[in-house]
Amino acid sequence: MEIDLRTVAIKPLRHTFDHIARRFGDKPASRYQEGTYDIQQTDIFHYRPMWGPELQLFDKRRTQVQMKDWYALKDPRQFYYGAWTIARSRQQDAAESSFDMIEERGLADIVPEEIKQTALAVLVPLRHVEWGGNMGNSYISAYGYGTAITQPCLYHAMDHLAVAQYLTRIGLVLEGPEALDSAKDAWMTGAMWQPMRQHVENVLVVQDWFEIFVAQNLVLEGLTYPLVYDYLDGDFSANGGTVISMMTRFMGEWSTETGKWVDAQIKVAAAESAENKALISDWVKQYRPLVLAALAPIAQRAFGDQAETVLAEVTAQFNARCTKSGLAV
Amino acid sequence: MDMNVKKKKLGLKEKYAHMTRGLDWETSYQPMDKVFPQAKFEGIKIHDWDKWEDPFRLTMDAYWKYQAEKERKLYAVLDAFAQNNGHLGITDARYLNAVKLFLTGISPLEYVAHRGFAAAGRNFPGVGPRVACLMQSVDEIRHAQTQIHAISNYNKHYDGFHDFKHMLERVWYLSVPKSFFDDAFSAGPFEWMIAIGFSFEYVLTNLLFVPFMSGAAYNGDMATVTFGFSAQSDEARHMTLGLECIKFMLEQDPDNLPIVQKWIDKWAWRGIRVLSLVGMMMDYMLPKRVMSWKEAWEIYFEQNGGALFADLARYGIKVPECLTQCSEDKEHISHQAWATFYQYGGAAAFHTWMPNDEEMDWLSAKYPNTFDKYYRARFTYWRDEAEKGNRFYSNTLPMLCQVCQIPMIFTEPGDPTTLCYRESEYEGEKYHTCSDGCQHIFDNEPEKYAQAWLPVHQIYQGNCFPEGTDPTVEGFDPLAAVLDWYHFNNGHDNLDFEGSRDQANFAAWRGMATKNT
Numbered sequence: 001m002e003i004d005l006r007t008v009a010i011k012p013l014r015h016t017f018d019h020i021a022r023r024f025g026d027k028p029a030s031r032y033q034e035g036t037y038d039i040q041q042t043d044i045f046h047y048r049p050m051w052g053p054e055l056q057l058f059d060k061r062r063t064q065v066q067m068k069d070w071y072a073l074k075d076p077r078q079f080y081y082g083a084w085t086i087a088r089s090r091q092q093d094a095a096e097s098s099f100d101m102i103e104e105r106g107l108a109d110i111v112p113e114e115i116k117q118t119a120l121a122v123l124v125p126l127r128h129v130e131w132g133g134n135m136g137n138s139y140i141s142a143y144g145y146g147t148a149i150t151q152p153c154l155y156h157a158m159d160h161l162a163v164a165q166y167l168t169r170i171g172l173v174l175e176g177p178e179a180l181d182s183a184k185d186a187w188m189t190g191a192m193w194q195p196m197r198q199h200v201e202n203v204l205v206v207q208d209w210f211e212i213f214v215a216q217n218l219v220l221e222g223l224t225y226p227l228v229y230d231y232l233d234g235d236f237s238a239n240g241g242t243v244i245s246m247m248t249r250f251m252g253e254w255s256t257e258t259g260k261w262v263d264a265q266i267k268v269a270a271a272e273s274a275e276n277k278a279l280i281s282d283w284v285k286q287y288r289p290l291v292l293a294a295l296a297p298i299a300q301r302a303f304g305d306q307a308e309t310v311l312a313e314v315t316a317q318f319n320a321r322c323t324k325s326g327l328a329v
Numbered sequence: 330m331d332m333n334v335k336k337k338k339l340g341l342k343e344k345y346a347h348m349t350r351g352l353d354w355e356t357s358y359q360p361m362d363k364v365f366p367q368a369k370f371e372g373i374k375i376h377d378w379d380k381w382e383d384p385f386r387l388t389m390d391a392y393w394k395y396q397a398e399k400e401r402k403l404y405a406v407l408d409a410f411a412q413n414n415g416h417l418g419i420t421d422a423r424y425l426n427a428v429k430l431f432l433t434g435i436s437p438l439e440y441v442a443h444r445g446f447a448a449a450g451r452n453f454p455g456v457g458p459r460v461a462c463l464m465q466s467v468d469e470i471r472h473a474q475t476q477i478h479a480i481s482n483y484n485k486h487y488d489g490f491h492d493f494k495h496m497l498e499r500v501w502y503l504s505v506p507k508s509f510f511d512d513a514f515s516a517g518p519f520e521w522m523i524a525i526g527f528s529f530e531y532v533l534t535n536l537l538f539v540p541f542m543s544g545a546a547y548n549g550d551m552a553t554v555t556f557g558f559s560a561q562s563d564e565a566r567h568m569t570l571g572l573e574c575i576k577f578m579l580e581q582d583p584d585n586l587p588i589v590q591k592w593i594d595k596w597a598w599r600g601i602r603v604l605s606l607v608g609m610m611m612d613y614m615l616p617k618r619v620m621s622w623k624e625a626w627e628i629y630f631e632q633n634g635g636a637l638f639a640d641l642a643r644y645g646i647k648v649p650e651c652l653t654q655c656s657e658d659k660e661h662i663s664h665q666a667w668a669t670f671y672q673y674g675g676a677a678a679f680h681t682w683m684p685n686d687e688e689m690d691w692l693s694a695k696y697p698n699t700f701d702k703y704y705r706a707r708f709t710y711w712r713d714e715a716e717k718g719n720r721f722y723s724n725t726l727p728m729l730c731q732v733c734q735i736p737m738i739f740t741e742p743g744d745p746t747t748l749c750y751r752e753s754e755y756e757g758e759k760y761h762t763c764s765d766g767c768q769h770i771f772d773n774e775p776e777k778y779a780q781a782w783l784p785v786h787q788i789y790q791g792n793c794f795p796e797g798t799d800p801t802v803e804g805f806d807p808l809a810a811v812l813d814w815y816h817f818n819n820g821h822d823n824l825d826f827e828g829s830r831d832q833a834n835f836a837a838w839r840g841m842a843t844k845n846t
Contacts, residue, residue, distance in 0.1 A: 008842045010414060012485035013834075017477075018492040018816065034481055035474035039440050044498045046511040047780050051367050057514055058444075081471040082400040089397030092390045131352040135451060138463055142448035147440075151470060154447055158467055161460065162389035165348045172339070172347065180347055188354060201358040 023071075032078035037071055040147045060145050063210035065269055065276050070146030072272070076264045077152075077257065084155045088162070091250055098246040099169060107243045108173045115241035116174055122232065122302050123248070124171040124183035125193055129224070130164035132200035133157070136216040140209045149213075152261060156217065159258070163251055170247050192301055196294040210269070211283055217262045219287040222321065225255035226314050227295060232302050263325045270326040281327045288318075288329070345386035350379070353456040367452040371517040373589075374582035378455025381577055384569035387464060396471070399559050403475060406555040411482045417842050420548040421616035422487075422835035423826055426679040428480060428553060429489040430610055431541050433678060434506045436476040437497045441510040443469035445521055452518040458577075461570050465526075468563040475559065479552040486838075487831050488821040489678045495816050496678055499793065501784035502606070502670070504734045508781060509603050513596075515777075519578065520592050526571035528596035532637065534564060535629040536604050540611050543619040579644040586645050591773070594649040598766035601655060602733035608663035609670065612692065613684060621695035622663040626655070651766035654742050660699040661745055664692075668704070669738045671711065672723040675808065678817060680826035683712035703745050720825055724808060726785045730763035732770045732778050736785075737763045755779055 014021070016029035019038040045056045055061055060070070067073070079087070102108060111119075137157035144150040171179035187193050203215050229252045236244045270277040292311060299307040322329045339347070356364050368375075409415070419425070446466035450459050484490035497503045513524035529537075542557030544550075575593075578585045608622035620628075638648045667681075674681035684692065689708065692700045711721055727736035741747045751768040753760050755775035762768040771778045787793050791800060794810040812819045821830050 007412070008414060010486065010838050010841065013487070014485060014491060016481070017484055017490070019494055031474075031478055034477050038494055039437070039473065039477070040444075041437070041441070041494065041498055041507075044782050045515075046504075046508045046782050047515040047777050049515040050777075051370070051515075051517055057511060080474050081467070082404060082474070085393055085400055085471075086397045088389075089393040092393050096390065127352060128354060131456075134463075138447050138451040138459075138466075141466070142444055142451055150444070150447075154443070154463075154467055154470065157447075157450075157463060158389060158392075161463070162393075164352055165388050165390070168348050168352075177339075177347055180351060184351060184354070197354075198358040201356045201364070204356070204364045205359050 030078065032075075032080050032083065035080040036074075036147050036151060038147075040145070040150070058145060062143050062145065063208045064279055065210040067146075067269065067272055067276075071148045072268050073146065073149045073265050074268075075148065075152045075261055077261055079152055079155055088159070091253060092162075095166065095247075095250045098249060099173070102173060102243055102246060110240075111174070111243050112240045115236055115239055115244065118232075118302060119170065119236070119241070119244050120174055120179055120182070121186070121192075122228065122298060123167055123244075124179050125187045125190075126224075126228065127164040127167040127171075127180075127183065128187045129196060129200055129220075130160045130167065132204060133160035133216055133221070134164070135204060136206075136212045140213055144209045149265060153213070156258060159254060163254070166247065166250055170244070173247065174244075192297040195297065199290050199294040202290075210280075213262075213265065214280055214283040215287045217258075218266060218322075219284055219318075220291050221255065221262070222259070222318050223288070223291050223295060223314055225251065225259075226317060227299060227302075227310065229255060231310050231314065235303070259321075263321065266322075266325040266327065277326065277328065281322075281329055284322055284327055284329045288315075341386060345383065345388060348388045349383070349456060349460055351456075353454075353459075361454065365452060365454045367518050368454050371519045371588070373519045373578055373585050375455070375578075376581055378453075378457065380580070381455050381457035382573060383457050384461065384573040385566050387566075392464060395562075399562075400471075403555055403559040404478075407479055407482075407552055410552045410555075414838070414842060415551050416483055416486055417835070417839050418549045418551065422831050423614065423680070423682065424544075424548040424550065424616050425483060425487050425831060425835075426489070426681075426826070427541070427544055427548075427610050427614040428483055428550065429487075429679040430606065430614070431553070432476065432480045432484075432490055433493045433496050433500070434503055434606065435537075435541070436473055436480070437494055438506055438510045439469050439473035439476065441514060442525055443467070443473060445510070445514045445525060448514070449518045449521055449526075458574065461573075465567055465570060468567070471563070472560055475556050476553075479556045482552060486834065488818060488829075489680075489831075491818075491822075492816040499784070500678060500815050501673075501676065501729075502735075504782070504784050505606065506603055508734050509599055512599065512777075519588075522571070522574045522578075523589060523592040524596045524599070526567070527575045528571075528593065528600050530564070530567040531571035532597065532630075532634055533600045533604065534568060535633065536625055537607055538564060539629070540607055540619065540625060544611065544615045547617045547619050548615060575641070576644070579641075579646070590646060593646065594651065595770050595773070597649045598651045598764075598770065599733065601652075602730075602735055602763075602767070605662045605666045605735060609666040612663040612695075613667040613688075618691065621692075623659045623695060626659040630655070651764070651769070654764070654766070657742055658739070660696055661703070661740060664696070664700065664704040665738050665740065666735075668707065669727070669736055672721065673727070673736075674825060675722045675724075675823055676812065676815075678815070678822045680824065680829050680831065682826040683708050683715065699745070715825065715827070722824075726788060728761060729783045729785050730767050731760040731781055731783070732762050732767035734781065734783060735763060737761065739763050 015026050017034060020029045020033055023037060024033065040058055042058065049057055134157045137153045137160060141150045141154035141157060144153060168180060171183060187197060203212060206212050206215065229248055233245050233248055233252065266280060270280050292315065295311065299311050303310045319329055355361065443466050446462045446469055450463035450466055453459050453462065480490060497507055513521050516524065542554055545553035545557060575589065578589055611619065611622045611625060638646065670677055671681045671683065689705060693705065714721055729736055737748060737750055739749050741749045749764055751762045751765065753762065753768060753771050753775065760771060760779065762771050788811055793814050794800065795814050798810050800807065809819065817823055826832055
């Protein structure tokens with residue numbers, strides 16, 4: 001049976017704002033649409049920035065990539081603030097219950113020593129790489145063009161901070177505050193981490209925001225996350241380190257989800273023009289060997305004589321992903 | 330089995346320090362100056378970023394938990410509001426015009442605050458302030474979006490809301506708030522923190538955010554007030570950040586004091602000028618008033634602000650000189666602003682009207698020194714003329730202040746019957762400002778303020794007509810062309826409230842909802 005509540009029906013004058021109706025017609029719009037499309041100012045700025053007077057406050061010329069409509073870069077997850085924060089809070093609830101269980105029952109103590117040392121050596125220093133990811137994405141959010149892409153980049157930046165904090169907690173759970181100091185030492189002076197630190201620092205001074213998007217969100221994350229949260233995590237689980245997998249669950253889910261968003265951006269930007277496709281493909285070809293070289297000593301530590309095979313598999317998957325997004329790499 | 334020795338539980342402060350501090354590092358493959366290119370050009374000297382005291386120790390997990398809870402509640406209320414015609418619960422359709430002013434004038438600025446704080450969150454070399462700024466950045470996009478979502482339902486039923494971003498960039502009075510944020514974002518990260526983090530969020534928020542949200546509460550606007558309550562804890566965090574930032578700058582180096590003082594002087598006055606719009610909203614646009622502008626000024630600025638400056642005095646900070654004028658201005662600005670909007674009501678995206686007798690009596694009681702003496706007769710005259718069918722609209726354009734971009738409508742200190750004009754010269758051109766405060770700002774940075782895109786100048790230069798307009802054709806109506814370029818629905822968005830579509834629809838719909846005929 002169906003019951004039918006009656007309400008006073010009023011015919012609205014319009015269904016959405018004009019700037020949304022100009023894109024999608026005058027029909028009820030989603031919260032993602034009303035909270036995203038065309039809310040960045042585009043015309044008429046009063047003053048040239050003192051930090052860069054050659055361009056306007058928001059200016060399309062801060063990247064070489066060109067789009068007729070920057071709002072073509074929509075987010076397939078349709079994240080506006082509310083959707084993002086609610087999704088993340090659910091994931092955080094799950095992560096928290098894992099950490100709680102591990103801490104309450106002292107499960108870190110049952111991790112085999114060798115696995116624990118690998119986790120401390122490989123996972124904990126990655127918190128600094130995550131911090132680099134935070135900086136790159138906050139740069140895009142500040143200086144990029146069009147809310148469709150600048151908005152998720154800020155969420156991405158905050159997510160990177162969260163991942164850095166999960167990695168911190170892993171160090172605290174496995175060893176305590178000393179783990180963070182040793183990881184920082186390794187990051188600053190350890191031979192294994194210097195190529196990675198150098199690469200991260202080089203990306204920090206890139207000016208073109210879309211280049212940062214490619215270097216950071218596609219190439220660095222696209223190679224590092226599968227290596228660490230797929231392959232290495234698999235090794236941990238297979239060798240008695242399930243406890244660590246419980247603590248990296250967020251990162252695994254997160255990279256699958258955000259990877260789809262990153263691919264959607266690349267696909268649309270590359271399909272826009274031959275110039276964009278060539279430019280983005282060149283960036284991938286420029287950054288891929290740099291990231292692989294930076295990952296080599298880390299993979300060596302994590303996988304020993306399997307390192308090359310694993311890196312080759314990760315690279316093949318990455319290349320397939322790029323090809324699927326329409327790049328020639 | 331061995332006894333399981335539990336690790337010592339970390340305290341909140343200690344845990345936060347581990348989670349955040351130490352994430353950054355001194356770069357060596359790239360010079361720090363290249364990684365943080367905006368850190369030094371403003372002249373602020375910071376010796377030790379680790380001295381930064383984190384004002385709120387939020388890790389991302391806690392942030393998501395609190396914020397998600399608030400979002401769930403807020404959107405549940407907004408859904409219920411939309412489903413049940415909540416817009417019919419407001420006191421009077423005149424109230425909607427305050428909401429229009431908010432959506433067109435304030436919400437887009439929340440968005441710019443989001444971008445500006447993202448920049449600050451990238452540019453400071455210290456991890457503590459960076460994380461705090463990024464959290465504010467993400468809060469600010471929350472505010473922009475939740476305001477748009479809260480007000481979206483009003484847009485479906487009433488005029489004036491429909492093209493807010495387009496209007497913000499073009500309409501003459503909206504250049505007042507827009508230029509304020511453009512000004513702050515085009516400055517460096519430290520000035521941004523004084524402009525927005527300190528002046529706007531700390532000193533002025535009680536005179537901006539609070540009056541609008543209290544106005545919503547007093548006038549039955551459940552959507553906006555729910556947003557307001559939901560944003561309250563965010564705002565409290567933002568205020569703390571602004572204050573922490575100014576103290577940090579002052580504690581780091583004595584050379585920072587004169588720079589910070591100059592910025593405080595500038596942004597206090599810039600902010601107060603923007604607040605003229607809030608003053609008229611409080612005194613004229615709310616059918617059910619919360620308090621007068623003058624009372625709000627006395628409580629929130631003179632008392633609370635006075636305590637703040639007393640606190641900052643130990644760093645050598647002085648109360649900005651231009652503020653002495655405010656104790657006189659508080660008796661006048663709301664009346665002068667509303668008189669202006671009434672006259673230019675043909676070119677405003679909200680409705681205007683003259684107060685009724687009861688409202689005029691309220692104004693007399695709240696402004697015993699000024700309302701009857703300077704304003705009542707003029708307002709009564711306009712109202713009588715309107716009743717006779719001669720509603721007055723000014724068809725000329727007013728001269729704008731080069732700095733605050735408000736028409737030059739304010740009067741001389743000590744003489745409320747003479748308009749205040751100041752004149753400066755820069756590179757052989759004359760520039761006009763509305764007050765000593767704005768003139769000082771101009772004279773300190775003429776190269777910046779000479780660039781201002783002044784709506785009236787631009788109209789006279791022919792830059793504000795739709796593309797393809799030929800102003801030389803016979804019978805060309807420049808005002809109509811400008812309104813067209815603004816995307817106004819001429820006759821619906823503008824003009825007097827009396828006779829407006831909003832007035833007619835609200836009456837009809839409320840009738841449908843409350844009567845059986």
